[in-house]
Amino acid sequence: MASLYTLPQFHSPTHFSKPKTKLKKPIKIKSLKGWKEYDEAVKKKDLARALKFLKTTQTQQQAQQTQPSSSGLYMGNEDGLSFLGTGRDWEVLDACLNADDMKLVGNAYKFLQDRGFLPSFGITRNIVLEGSRDITPTALKSSTGLEASKLSPKKWGLSGSSSAVLVAFLGGTSYLISQGIDIRPNIAAVLGLAFLDSILLGGSCLAQISSYWPPYRRRILVHEAGHLLTGKYFTSNQAGTQFWDEKLENELADGRLSSASFDRYCMVLFAGIAAEALVYGEAEGGENDENLFRSICLLLQPPLPIAQMSNQARWAVLQSYNLLKWHRHVHLAAFKALESGDSLSAVIRKIEEAILENR
Incomplete structure (x- = not known):
């Protein structure tokens, strides 16, 4: 000055x-x-x-x-x-x-x-979400153009790019066996570890290994950009899919959880699935997010029944899908920043710039 x-x-x-x-x-x-x-x-x-x-x-x-x-x-x-x-x-x-x-x-x-560095941070925190709370699979398809199954995570190896990796792995194994190289004991050990990874870690280890394959890595970044952007709009965010909301934490400490806080948290959880569906037409990842959602629902007093749990999941993924669709250019900016390997501060800065450019 x-x-x-x-x-x-x-x-x-x-x-x-x-x-x-x-x-x-x-x-x-x-x-x-x-x-x-x-x-x-x-x-x-x-x-x-x-x-x-x-x-x-x-x-x-x-x-x-x-x-x-x-x-x-x-x-x-x-x-x-x-x-x-x-x-x-x-x-x-x-x-x-x-x-x-x-x-x-x-x-x-x-x-x-x-200090004025984050003018858009949390700008829709108190957004009023209009429309019916009862989201049937038919209503979900009517709003997004996608079947409900397209907005659900897939088991690794059963669809999309992961199935191609699995086919290549099985083909390579068959070739080695035909050449007299018996790797079946090793395969048994690998399959055992993969099973434990699927049960205990939701397949995160296999997903991490698959992330070195460029197409799968881009899908992961699309998924994470969805979490990051939705978290930025509704909560105070940290890196990756770790989010924190002071109001939510205070409510949980008091043994209660308001519907507004629960809704925001669910939207952040399902934002990665929504981002994949928006960009690719269907989601593959998000099994960990879905498992965490179920755990939270079962911890509520009283626990949410299965029907209400499914409806809440459809409602949350629809809201996140619409939010990302309305701000598609911002999601693209976040994805490009993550793809470039930018630091968290640079990613957040580019998100702010993208939001301000279109105001």
Whole structure:
């Protein structure tokens, strides 16, 4: 911020004194060291230290802007480093990755929002979702043009790209056996591990291995972009499919769960499935999301009956599908950022830019 000067004081018609103040001051080594420590905190994912530095820097800048100098003039940022913070504040989001303290993550997003960096964050948090709550398979098809089965996760190896991987694996196995290379004991071990992965981890290990295949990797990124974008609209988000909502956490701590919080959480859970269906015409992934949804429904008091559980799932996937459809260009921007391997802060920034471009 440029320094603000008072009008010169005239002592005679032919003479006036100029304020003795330097327009430029040398960059303070201490400030440079502080930003270096900030970089180190972000690199080490030390969110508490990175956020503390930004808050301290903001407080110092505000004090310098209102405190008069020794010459009686109000000065701007005296360390000459205010320009560094403008683009660097975003990087605190990278320290949110794998953070254990979700309230601290929420504080980081709130800090950036207060600074004006996240004008679109949570803009539809209190959206009024109109229409019937009773979503039958017929109503779902009428709204999306897709059968209900297209909006459900598939078992790995039974459809789409995963089936091609399975066929290639079985073909390769048959060829090796025909060449006298008996790998059946190894196959038995692999199938046993795959079975345990499917039961205990929802097939996440096989999905991780399959992600190295480009077409499947793109599908995963489409899925994750759906989670990220919907989470950004409705909750405070972290990386991947980990989301946190302070209101939801407080309600669960009190042993209750409002319908609004439950609806938002379900929409985030089913957003990945909705994104796949929107882009590819059907969903393959999302088995873990569906299993988590069932677990939450069974923890409610009283637990949701099967019929109501199925209706809630259809309602949530329809709402997420429509939200992503309305903001398709934003979902595309999120997907491209993830595909490019951008950091979380860069991904969030590109989402913000895409939203603002179309307002």
